[in-house]
Amino acid sequence: MAFTVDFYQFAKAVNSTKRPAAGTAGLSASCILKDGCSIYQPEIRLQLTISTTPLYNYAFIAAFDRYYFINNWTFEDRLWTASLTCDVLGSWRNMIGAKSYYVVRSSAAQNGKIRDDLWPVTGSVTPTITYATDVIPWWYINGDTAAGGTYVVGIISGNDIIYYAMTPTAFKSFCGKVLDPTLSNYGGSSLDISDTLAKMIFKPFDYITNVTYLPIDLETALVGSGTDYVDLPVTTWKVGFWTLSGVSMFPIKKAKDFYYTKRFVLPNHPQKAARGQYMNTAPFTEQYISLPRIGSVPVDTSITQDCDNLDVYLHIDLVTGEAFYELFGWKSTDQVSVFMGRYSVQLGVNVPLVSDSLSLSNAFDYAAAVSSGIAGESPASIAGSASSILKTFEPHLSSIGNYGGFLGMQNGAVTLISIFRAAADDDNTHAGRPLYEVRRLDTIPGYIKVYDADIDLPDAFKPELELIKGYLEGGFYWE
Numbered sequence: 001m002a003f004t005v006d007f008y009q010f011a012k013a014v015n016s017t018k019r020p021a022a023g024t025a026g027l028s029a030s031c032i033l034k035d036g037c038s039i040y041q042p043e044i045r046l047q048l049t050i051s052t053t054p055l056y057n058y059a060f061i062a063a064f065d066r067y068y069f070i071n072n073w074t075f076e077d078r079l080w081t082a083s084l085t086c087d088v089l090g091s092w093r094n095m096i097g098a099k100s101y102y103v104v105r106s107s108a109a110q111n112g113k114i115r116d117d118l119w120p121v122t123g124s125v126t127p128t129i130t131y132a133t134d135v136i137p138w139w140y141i142n143g144d145t146a147a148g149g150t151y152v153v154g155i156i157s158g159n160d161i162i163y164y165a166m167t168p169t170a171f172k173s174f175c176g177k178v179l180d181p182t183l184s185n186y187g188g189s190s191l192d193i194s195d196t197l198a199k200m201i202f203k204p205f206d207y208i209t210n211v212t213y214l215p216i217d218l219e220t221a222l223v224g225s226g227t228d229y230v231d232l233p234v235t236t237w238k239v240g241f242w243t244l245s246g247v248s249m250f251p252i253k254k255a256k257d258f259y260y261t262k263r264f265v266l267p268n269h270p271q272k273a274a275r276g277q278y279m280n281t282a283p284f285t286e287q288y289i290s291l292p293r294i295g296s297v298p299v300d301t302s303i304t305q306d307c308d309n310l311d312v313y314l315h316i317d318l319v320t321g322e323a324f325y326e327l328f329g330w331k332s333t334d335q336v337s338v339f340m341g342r343y344s345v346q347l348g349v350n351v352p353l354v355s356d357s358l359s360l361s362n363a364f365d366y367a368a369a370v371s372s373g374i375a376g377e378s379p380a381s382i383a384g385s386a387s388s389i390l391k392t393f394e395p396h397l398s399s400i401g402n403y404g405g406f407l408g409m410q411n412g413a414v415t416l417i418s419i420f421r422a423a424a425d426d427d428n429t430h431a432g433r434p435l436y437e438v439r440r441l442d443t444i445p446g447y448i449k450v451y452d453a454d455i456d457l458p459d460a461f462k463p464e465l466e467l468i469k470g471y472l473e474g475g476f477y478w479e
Helices: 093-097 168-178 195-201 218-225 360-372 379-383 388-393 462-474
Strands: 002-008 027-033 043-046 058-061 066-076 079-086 100-106 121-131 150-157 160-166 208-214 234-239 242-251 258-265 285-291 295-298 309-316 322-331 336-346 415-423 433-440 446-451 476-478
Touching: 121 258, 150 168, 150 234, 160 168, 160 234, 168 242, 285 309, 446 462, 462 476
Parallel strands: none
Antiparallel strands: 002 027, 002 058, 027 043, 043 079, 058 066, 066 079, 100 433, 100 446, 121 415, 150 160, 150 208, 160 242, 234 242, 258 309, 285 295, 285 415, 309 322, 322 336, 446 476
């Protein structure tokens, strides 16, 4: 049986669908089959001159409608014999390309959100510290001048309890007014008792329910918020049934929730643009947000990888000083906010109205010490030595609340710490990247690897179908 065979010098990978262009055959010759060969792995003979050495490595046999790799050439009985193996990807290229499969990896298309575990993490680490768009601290405390922060004082006024916010300077003046050694502030002229006896009977601090120190600046935080959180300032107020004046303070609206908000622009891993969005997730990226009075809180990078911003809210109860942080991821393209966590914290410090071991004048100094963040000593040590006679005539102050801590209170900045770990160089050309989508194969050129590549071809033999399945599942090139 004689038939025509086209021979080529053709460069292609074994696992490629590439075919030689029409009309590029280096030799078209009439050949015969060697006895005992098959269509899948035929051996063909052709007669050439002795001086002609066939250097062709690829062939097409139209009679079999198959392309072949040439394994070897041998010369015997004055004839050249070519041993062939069917190139299954080249032969059924068009049918393979028209089919759709679940593509696991591809060099031309990828899903950047899917982590590529083919390449390990290297030891290269890049730390980054990001500040919020507004880098001013969330609160302000000037430890040198004791001018920062806000005092909230609960006062029994007639038949109600009113909470007032005031600056440290105003609080010191307030203490002076309440504990004035004379009775002029309390209508002393109408009381038919001496100052000394009044001081032993009347206890003005019994009408103060609590004192809380908040590390936020009154003038920039509360007043700047208009009247949402505080009413207009007053200079006259009641302690019990007595009316006092001379200190400016702001009545607090107890029903209104006061809060700060900060927005961070989330940084990207240095390799994100080249490798995919998954580089913004663990183990390649770790992120921690530093929340004052709490510490460093880990950020869930599986959420933030798809977000542009990280929003931090600090809600504060102005009366008790209780607070909580809330974290939200913000995706600007969809205008979607994703809740990421809530963290409670005692932001305010309960300031004790100390026992009668503390003199009046030193009580003012103690208030100043609290506002500057240096009230680490005991009230007694701050008081020093006071005469026992004077203490006898001072109001009997009782303790209200527990003394809180001031550690770290002078640092109100919130920071986002990102640790980026590099991934080893990948080889997209020969290994592709994760896709995990159903695609028609001829729409994504280059390297492709599919899942469960069962294929049915009307004219392919079982070994050829098995080879095609193996190439598709092991990785091949659509060319």
